[in-house]
Amino acid sequence: MTTLTAPAPRVRLARFRDLTLVPVIVLLLVVGAILDPTFLTAGNLTNVLQQQSAISLLVLAEAMILIAGKFDLSLESTVGTAPAIAVMLVVPAAAGGFGIGLPGALVIPLALLIGAAIGAFNGFLIIRFQLSAFIVTLAMLIIVHGFLQGPTEGKTLFELPDSILYLGSAIWLGLPAAIWIAGALFAAGIFGLGYLRLGRSLYAIGGNIDAARAAGIRVDRILYGAFILGGTLAALAGILETGRLGAIGNNQGVGWIFMVFAAAVIGGVSMDGGKGTILGALTGVLVIGLVQNILTLIGVSGFWQPVIYGSIILIALMISRIAGGKAQD
Amino acid sequence: MTTLTAPAPRVRLARFRDLTLVPVIVLLLVVGAILDPTFLTAGNLTNVLQQQSAISLLVLAEAMILIAGKFDLSLESTVGTAPAIAVMLVVPAAAGGFGIGLPGALVIPLALLIGAAIGAFNGFLIIRFQLSAFIVTLAMLIIVHGFLQGPTEGKTLFELPDSILYLGSAIWLGLPAAIWIAGALFAAGIFGLGYLRLGRSLYAIGGNIDAARAAGIRVDRILYGAFILGGTLAALAGILETGRLGAIGNNQGVGWIFMVFAAAVIGGVSMDGGKGTILGALTGVLVIGLVQNILTLIGVSGFWQPVIYGSIILIALMISRIAGGKAQD
Amino acid sequence: MSTHVEATGVVKRFGPTTALNGARIAIAEGETHALVGRNGAGKSTLVSILTGLQRPDEGEVRFAGRPAPALADRDAWRRLVACVYQKSTIIPALTVAENLFLNRQSARGATINWRALRAKARDLLDTYEVDVDARALAGDLSVEQRQLVEIARALSFGARFIILDEPTARLDGPAIERLFTRMQSLREQGVTMMYISHHLDEVYEICQSVTVFRDARHVTTRPVADLPHDELVAAMTGEATAAYEAREHTPGERVVLRGAGLSLAGRYTAVDLTVREGEVVGLAGSASSGKVGLAETLVGLRRPDTGHVEVNGVRVRPGDVPAALRAGLGFVPEDRHHEGFVPLLSVGENATFPIARKLGRYGVVSPARRRAKAGELIAALDIKTEGPDQPVGDLSGGNAQKVVFARALVDDPTVLVVINPTAGVDVKAKQALLGAVEDAVERGAGAVVVSDELDDLRICDRVLVMFHGRVVKDVPRGWTDHELVAVMEGMEE
């Protein structure tokens, strides 16, 4: 009984597959440092992390949902709508609110609840009615954004309760709180999807849903959980972004979702489910953040910026493909 | 053999599955007629068809690519960029051109060629390098749009050669030429994917790529063909749209791709490949076009329009699910 | 002996198909009970009902006299019954260790200790003598290794009732022997088993009683000792069926298939092979012998590192299936789900893809001609389907295999390469498929039969035995089982 394949190197490779983007990150750090002296300062790198913290929560949510073999486009709309509706429930009508006047301390729980509700509704349509996740969440992207635009009539909300501003603007131990929060949630994500049965069952569901069901995994319940958690994370991202910007504009979160997918996929998460890690997704976020920062610092012409930006995504994708050694899907 | 039931009813059911949206279309026609007397006039219905003709070509292209199990987001950028670059190769520098001054008669072939080239490049990255089609074409969406924005420096191209305006604005036999063109191409698509060896092999590839290869289908060649044809159709859509609008703005085509997917999927095309028909996709386009038309006619508040619009997509999706009887993916 | 598992009056319909029509089964405590029947008889459907994956439309399932748990209560089901399903339930992107302990990687709520889990997995694999690395990704395993992992997993639950749905269809001789030893010892511990197989001799070897299904209904249940082979086959098929007789061939001179100096790193080395018209050549070898890899190279599914392949004297571009098909080759791949058929497409389309260009002019495929051609194939291979327009994905396993066979034969190939051609196919269908190979050979084709089943190899004029990637012996017709197995195991040079 001789198995001809040498298993050991293969496994080691698999472990490193999460980290295929690390060389890209190193390269970006070197290139950035050469191109602009400001780049490698603590201040600038902190800025990059802070700027990415909100979107990174979306990447975390999307990675989880993708690993479970589903899809959620509507997260980007939740980023604006969840905190906005929560704020409008709290602030007086004069400040753009509904005039219901719930206590200001409730605004964060309310926002998270709204995010969870949006996720639950997505899950309901997709799991219960077996509708296409792509199109359901596409329609929900439009609808949820409409629920920001409708009540505000397109106006920016800028008289916000202090509580919702705190997380996105506070500094803890010399670093923006948002970085700590995103870091802690990523750590939880890495742990949860790596070491908890619940997290592992997301892989099983995404990898072969019938097999998962046969193995006794409560597929529907876990998928609901993933959508609800995803919506909640998107709402939290919205809270952080609100604190960073100091107001909720009508476009908050709009257009993020493409970047979210790009970050997740170059980070090794498969669009077909069952593959990828949260750590990989995190490296994807960092690559995107660093590229944006470098492009800003060197001041590429706005007209051509998209071309350079898109090309870098393609290159990162190729590197992740070559280093990962597997066809992507 | 007790299980041998008559095959006829099953086949008939399967054939009707393409037409699950027909009741929705009928419903929309009735509702529209009740809501607004203009709706059911020949003039208005012609307008709807003309307005949808360009985007319908994108749906045709996307349906074909989805059936083959792939993905192309960059089509929407080709709609603007292909005709714009073609025009800039032709018009003098004073009108925003490159000053190369190729003959004006070449502008349509050039645009189609550019579309084909973009499709070929997509195909090259996806097939040759086995990269994720979603992310490749997402990056290409950004890059291709950059190739419109870069050379034009964001300006609208107003001075166009007559040849490129003709197709989108001419009237043939009392109907806009664009409707005839889209109609003819859909007829070709329905026939091609239903009865041509090449068309059927798209289903085989999308349904099980390894089996298709083992059955002797030249998978790579056909996938290249699908991407190239898709890019060409997108360029043609751009030409029709250019003629309809009389200028090429920097936003031409931007944001279409979501509607394109929505139309294809509610029309029964699966995001997982191998399922759906061109006829079904066509009914999807019609639903979207009628909804837009009715919303405009009754003049729903712009702020709430997205909510209604998204909800109608969801409802169409559910009807198509219930009538189709199969889970969507 | 009390009844451990009982199903009565089970009806299950899939759209217009009735998969089970008032079927019943009763399995006594501690026995190993065979369930046999032709392809599509409803065996796997009964399995999914007995394991709580599907709800019967009518009828009842009882375990030790108590009604079965609710469908949603998966934990209760898993305590009652473990199963090796006919369809793979391996998750390719996860490691072998995790697949073995899926959804029980750790105690509920506890953190997973990967090192301990791997150790546990290694123990389990060792116990069942499965030679795979617990750390490898399941998707990288061979079909056979995956099957062994599934078996090890099912046996490891400690359930008192175990179902094995065609576990041996993808195993070679020694692996089957090991499985039987294992089942024997489980039976000694009082475990009840339901065993499904199309290898009737296996039924006689390890089962005490047998239930026969035919056309979705229960036909008979008897102790195996009371049911001679002929009667069993007659019960399954509804008619007396003689055993298959291999025919004599008269090989011609023309070489129709030649592999020269073929090597592929890690699979096989320096193989030369020629097949003449009218000749059937077998390829045999135990696990990892490289026979499948070699056969896949011959048909163009793999590109060899060195050497080349000629089909009918035409040197075929390496790794190019269409070129091989055009040169006159037809083949049946190893894994029908992977390379065999497109599940959503109809029987007709799947069967006729290689001849699509002949079914109409100017690239058009005439549906009428396709349906007619498919009708012929369905009749010739006795495929149980509602008709040429039914999607292959809805067929039972064995019938799907026949569709793959139809695809291989549709273009009247002059070279036929079939890999495990009768995997999961019932006795009568097996005869039809082997007969089809022999028909083609009598028309002047040459054939290569790659198989783990000695019965398949009996039609061969000679059998090339491979061991560790090399052809070690060319055995002419007239071998005994014992001789061939000895060569395959490398016990005789």
Place this chain on the structure above:
Amino acid sequence: GSGTTTAGGGGGGKVGIDHPRADSDFWNSYIKYVPQMAGELKVDLMPATNSQNDVAKLVNNVQALTGQGAKVIVMAPQDTGAIANTLQQLENKKIPVVTVDTRPDKGKVYMVVRADNRAYGTKACEFLGEKLGGKGKVVQLQGALSSINGRDRSEAFLECMKTKFPGITVFSEPTEWEGSKAASMLQTRLEQNPDVKGIYMHAGGVHLAPTLQVLKQKGLLVPPEDPKHVFVISNDGIPQEFEAIRKGDIDATVSQPADLYARYALFYAKAAADGKTFKPGPTDHDSTIIQLPNGLEDQLPAPLVTKENVDDQALWGNQVK
């Protein structure tokens, strides 16, 4: 104060500038004027960033610019609320801010350089109202309702119509600044109401060609004397609008002064770097500085261009090459 160059020879310090978007003709003209004006005014300009109509990007860009040593920031926040925090941070760092085109709701600004977008809407309303004699139907092709400029134009237009011309019915079409939507909506509306007699386009760059194309298809592109004529007023003042006015295809446009935006944005940026201060009141360039709660605003003139004054060389649209 008039204490001119206080710091060393550097001319007062680097000016960082962020452009809001690169996909409209108006902003493109502005972007092209910026280096030209910087040369004329001798401003030490850093490479410009572009926030692509995304306030989150704007915030990132501003962080990068200050990180690189900008002493003054010029920006055009399209979302006027969400920039509050950034303005606060800049104030803490003692970096003066000049905003172009929009007026931040909150947060300190050194100077707002803009023409009044509400005035655009009002001018358009008055023009159409007079031409139609206070009755009939008009269509307003709106920009994006989530943008402050689109909303200002839209609200002012509607308000003015309601108060001054109650006999006019207004159809508002939200086009999201997209030509395709504009064409479809206008076409549908004209089918439904063939008696529409006036059109207000929020952005000539994207709305002009589609509108003309639809009118042409309907046979409505006729001279003002013809009773079938539809009065069209545009907004922006790009050369193509002037061309259309000359040809009689459209009747007027509100010229949004791209050149003045660039010139005075840099003028005030340099002044801020030099430590100069300003007071409310009329200026030397036909405008008025007004006091805001959070700073000052120089309200630049936005002339109405009709057939009479379309050839005026002072209009920026006539200077573009």
